[in-house]
Amino acid sequence: MRAYDIPKAFLIRCQEYLGLEIKGLSEKRPSLIQGDRVIVKDVWNPNASNYEGYIHVVKGDMVLMKFHQQFHESYSGSDVSIEFHFSRMSYRRAHQAINLALSNLGVDVLFPSRVLSRTPQLTREALDNVSWFNKNLNVEQKLAITNVLLGECRPLPYCIYGPPGTGKTVTVIEAILQILSLLPDSRILVATPSNSAANLVTERLIQYSNVFSGSVVRLLAAHLVGSDSIPDIIRPFCATLDIARENTVKSRHVVENGINLNCQTSFIGRHRVTIGTCYNIGTLAQMGLPKGHFTHVIVDEAGQATEPEIMIPLTFTDKENGQIILAGDPMQLGPVIMSRYCKEFGMDESYLSRILDTFPYQKDFDAYNNGYNNKLVTRLIDNYRSLKEILTLPSAMFYDASLVEKIERSQPWITEMLNVVSEIFGSNEKATGGIYVYGIKGCNMRAEDSPSWYNPQEASMLALTVCKLYKKNIKPTDIGVIAPYIAQIKYIRMLFDAMGLPQAKIGTVEEFQGQERPIILISTVRSTEAHLFEDQRNTLGFVKNPKRLNVAITRAQVAAIVFCDPTLLSRDPLWQRVVKYAVENDKYIGCDLPYECQQHGQ
Numbered sequence: 001m002r003a004y005d006i007p008k009a010f011l012i013r014c015q016e017y018l019g020l021e022i023k024g025l026s027e028k029r030p031s032l033i034q035g036d037r038v039i040v041k042d043v044w045n046p047n048a049s050n051y052e053g054y055i056h057v058v059k060g061d062m063v064l065m066k067f068h069q070q071f072h073e074s075y076s077g078s079d080v081s082i083e084f085h086f087s088r089m090s091y092r093r094a095h096q097a098i099n100l101a102l103s104n105l106g107v108d109v110l111f112p113s114r115v116l117s118r119t120p121q122l123t124r125e126a127l128d129n130v131s132w133f134n135k136n137l138n139v140e141q142k143l144a145i146t147n148v149l150l151g152e153c154r155p156l157p158y159c160i161y162g163p164p165g166t167g168k169t170v171t172v173i174e175a176i177l178q179i180l181s182l183l184p185d186s187r188i189l190v191a192t193p194s195n196s197a198a199n200l201v202t203e204r205l206i207q208y209s210n211v212f213s214g215s216v217v218r219l220l221a222a223h224l225v226g227s228d229s230i231p232d233i234i235r236p237f238c239a240t241l242d243i244a245r246e247n248t249v250k251s252r253h254v255v256e257n258g259i260n261l262n263c264q265t266s267f268i269g270r271h272r273v274t275i276g277t278c279y280n281i282g283t284l285a286q287m288g289l290p291k292g293h294f295t296h297v298i299v300d301e302a303g304q305a306t307e308p309e310i311m312i313p314l315t316f317t318d319k320e321n322g323q324i325i326l327a328g329d330p331m332q333l334g335p336v337i338m339s340r341y342c343k344e345f346g347m348d349e350s351y352l353s354r355i356l357d358t359f360p361y362q363k364d365f366d367a368y369n370n371g372y373n374n375k376l377v378t379r380l381i382d383n384y385r386s387l388k389e390i391l392t393l394p395s396a397m398f399y400d401a402s403l404v405e406k407i408e409r410s411q412p413w414i415t416e417m418l419n420v421v422s423e424i425f426g427s428n429e430k431a432t433g434g435i436y437v438y439g440i441k442g443c444n445m446r447a448e449d450s451p452s453w454y455n456p457q458e459a460s461m462l463a464l465t466v467c468k469l470y471k472k473n474i475k476p477t478d479i480g481v482i483a484p485y486i487a488q489i490k491y492i493r494m495l496f497d498a499m500g501l502p503q504a505k506i507g508t509v510e511e512f513q514g515q516e517r518p519i520i521l522i523s524t525v526r527s528t529e530a531h532l533f534e535d536q537r538n539t540l541g542f543v544k545n546p547k548r549l550n551v552a553i554t555r556a557q558v559a560a561i562v563f564c565d566p567t568l569l570s571r572d573p574l575w576q577r578v579v580k581y582a583v584e585n586d587k588y589i590g591c592d593l594p595y596e597c598q599q600h601g602q
Contacts, residue, residue: 001238003081005084006082009080009082013288019063021061032279034221035221037055042081043079043080054066054528094280105155105315112157113358115376120151121151130178134170141380145171148323154323159376160378161291163383164554167380168300179296190298190299191277193278193309193312194275195224202218207256219283241284262371278312290382296323301327302336310351326351329348331550332513371400383403383405383406386407386556387432417559418433420469425589436560436587437561440564441457444525459491463496466521469519480505481506481522488525493506515555519560524562546574
């Protein structure tokens, strides 16, 4: 972290923040993040006091910080020295959770190896008469919720395995509502790896606030109070319980920017649903809540959390009577693990991924019709996002060809999109959409002051394709552009500006997880094999990274258009299947193909 120290710099005023630009920050490892500590000192005044502040926002290469109000008022743009210090709070919470895990959860939960049946929480008769809040649930969604309500294998985690577009969050919300309705003594703790996921769960749940009893609280870290990342609709349901603010709040009921600031146990503990990130939920451990206070612990997007991170909410489980529900997809983006030692010992995966690879959770089509023991796992299969032409390939590569197209193809907007894509790519056949590949022999480039890569040839062809889409009245909101490197993202944005094109959403795979667009354009950037090892080491790029490939393609509803060097990409077996799939379906355009991707005998 100290590598970011700057002996002399000046700060930029950005509304209530003081900002600093650090070149190449967005792709350095480790990066600066919210909550890291900053110490500044006037370099021209040796007697000046040091001021300590914290990073509140990181936007690309811009770091926005807050200090004591006195420094904000007195700072006039003079040179300051800057030191960055890593915030260890989240790691201390994870270490504490690991220490508690064995005693609080036990070996059977941490390393499941057998099924222990328990008396169901509800009778079959009660479940037969259940009234669904969401009337549009499919068979697998209802099955998952029914098995959660039965809880026959608790405290073993119940897994809701949700591939892209299958309504995982819808299932989680219905499960919460049914628990609240049918188990009146229940109190639910909902944890997520990210604030955006916690916001989404809160937003979806409060839509039903008039039909269930009990209250909801969205637990925030103090630095998020007043942040634009908190949607206005959920602000009245937010509160902070940050020990660092305790002397300021003094256990009073305070409202700041529409958010409750309160450190009283009685305030937080009284809610029937408490929602927060895994790390922030760690603050509850200092409140002394009684054992079994939370009857149900639900972790959404569980596939994206590290094991120590996910242990923080799980240690609130009463292993005698509590229930754990994990919702996520082990085949989408997992946690980013930087430690090479963790990778060497196979610890670079999530808890969800690990247990789904072991008995009694592992896939077994000989024993179960749908591959999984329904008492422990339900895999959702109905996909409401993508056309079959897009869905078929990722379904075969990652989900045992189990996904079923449920999107209504006859909708006018889909017909319009299909006709436009077909016309642009010169197809004389019936418009079908799907996965297109545009082969380009480009070159990898990077600026002297940046570690990130861009490919001008791919970027130019992508911008030209977007221009054609716009001329056919496709809106910017219907298009998503995905690239694995920040430099390529910036270069594409620059091209859009130079060509006078409205900006569509352009971002990394991480920025698109959980989202969808009718048309997705993917720039793979890489055209030089020598840099692939660097990508693997830093968890960047698309090659030899199946989860990134899966997420990128499955964002598309109607068409996914891949711009790539087919010769380089074909070195990866999965990407080779993508190129071959496009060739076989007459959806490949561009440079000559490698021999292994050509159609032979035709």
